[in-house]
Amino acid sequence: MEKMNQDEMKNLVLNYLTKEYLEDVDEEITFDTPLISSGYVDSFSMISLLVFLENTFKIKIPGSKATPEAFDTINRIIALVNQYYV
Numbered sequence: 397m398e399k400m401n402q403d404e405m406k407n408l409v410l411n412y413l414t415k416e417y418l419e420d421v422d423e424e425i426t427f428d429t430p431l432i433s434s435g436y437v438d439s440f441s442m443i444s445l446l447v448f449l450e451n452t453f454k455i456k457i458p459g460s461k462a463t464p465e466a467f468d469t470i471n472r473i474i475a476l477v478n479q480y481y482v
Contacts, residue, residue, distance in 0.1 A: 399481070405453075405474050412448055413470070417441050427470040442467050449473070455480040 400408070406427050417437055418425055431437040437445065446462050449455070457480060466476045 400453075402474060405477065405481075406470055408452065409449075409470050409473055413437070413445070416444070427474075429470075430468050431470075432464045432468045437467065439464075445473075449477055453477055453481045 410425065410427070413431065413436075414425065421436060425436075429436075432442065442462070442464070445467065446457060450457060455477065457476065461476060461479070466472055
C-alpha cells in the first residue's frame with residue numbers, strides 16, 4: 397500500500413473522529429480543534445482512536461507516547477503517527 401500524504405492522513409482521522417465521536421457537535425472541527433481538552437474525546441475514546449491509528453497505519457505507538465496532549469488535536473495526532481509511520 398502506498399504511503400498516505402499528510403492531507404490524506406488528516407482527513408482520514410477527521411472523518412473517523414466525526415463519524416465515531418463528533419456527529420452531534422454543531423461547530424466545525426478543524427485540524428487544530430482541541431479534542432480532549434474540549435471534552436469531545438474522552439479517555440475511552442482515545443484508546444479506540446489509538447487502535448484505529450495502529451491498525452490503519454500499521455504502526456505501534458508506545459503507551460508512554462499516547463498522551464492526552466499528543467491526542468488533543470488532529471495535527472498533534474498526525475505528528476505522533478509520523479514518528480512511527482515510515
